[in-house]
Amino acid sequence: MSSGSGSGRHPITIITHEDPIGRGPTNYIVHADLSDRQDGWREQLWTRQLTEDRFEVACLPFFTYGICYRDVVTIDSNHLVASVVQKSGHRTLRVALVAEHQDRDQLHELLHGKVVEAALPHEWLQGACLSVDLQPGTDPTAFVEALKAPAQVGALHWEIDS
Structure with a gap:
C-alpha cells in the first residue's frame, strides 16, 4: 500500500x-x-x-x-x-488472514502451496490477503475445503466475488 x-x-x-x-x-x-x-x-x-x-x-x-x-x-x-x-465470467476468491492469529505464517504457506498445486492464478498483498482467479468452469471446492477449518477457528475470512 x-x-x-x-x-x-x-x-x-x-x-x-x-x-x-x-x-x-x-x-x-x-x-x-x-x-x-x-x-x-x-x-x-x-x-x-x-x-x-x-x-x-x-x-x-x-x-x-x-x-x-x-x-x-x-x-x-x-x-x-x-x-x-x-463481464468476463471470471470470479475472484478472496482470503484475508487474521493478523493476530498464532498460525498465520503456517496458514500462508499452506494456502500458497494449495493454489500453486491447483495451478490457480493468484496474487498476495503483504502476505495477508490472497486473491485467486477462478476462470469460467473452475470448481473451487477443493481449495474452499482447505479454508473451512481455519475460518471456523477465526484464522481467516474468505469470499467469492463475481
Missing part, C-alpha cells in the same frame, strides 16, 4: 498490486474508489487499454467488489473506474 496527499481532510491511501497476474509491457493503471468503505482509499488496478475508453482488468482485485480479472471497464477523467461494461 502507498499513501499520499489528497484534497480535503483525508489523505489518499492506494492499495497496490506488486505482481499482477496480467502484467505486460503496455499496462495502464487506473484506480477503483473504495471510499464507500474507507475514506480516501483506492485500489490500483492494472489494465490493458482496448480502445480509447475501454480497459480490460489485468490483475485480481483485493478489495474492489464486482470487478474480476479480464472484465472490461470504463474510466472517468480522474482515471477512476466509472463502470463495468463487460
